[in-house]
Amino acid sequence: SSCEAKQFSAEDAKLKHGVFMYYVMEGLKGAADSDTEVGGNANGRISLHELYEYAHEKTKNHVATSHRIVQRPAMRGEIVGLFELALVPNAAD
Numbered sequence: 001s002s003c004e005a006k007q008f009s010a011e012d013a014k015l016k017h018g019v020f021m022y023y024v025m026e027g028l029k030g031a032a033d034s035d036t037e038v039g040g041n042a043n044g045r046i047s048l049h050e051l052y053e054y055a056h057e058k059t060k061n062h063v064a065t066s067h068r069i070v071q072r073p074a075m076r077g078e079i080v081g082l083f084e085l086a087l088v089p090n091a092a093d
Helices: 019-034 048-066
Strands: 045-047 084-087
Touching: 019 045, 019 048, 045 048, 048 084
Parallel strands: none
Antiparallel strands: 045 084
């Protein structure tokens, strides 16, 4: 989810989306795989874990800096094994 219970999910007019959704979309375009500082491994594939780590960190930091509120996306559930979501567009083979 885009935030924990009792938090607000921030919208940002400059991003033209909710902050969390903006970073989910950026992550799916390849940023989640290439940003090794937040869990990416640059293997040309985007896993659910990479996407979550990327969107979580970017959302948390953006909202704290730009909106001065706390928003921490949360992932709940159970996944067994690697859960790949996408291939990175234009990734070298």
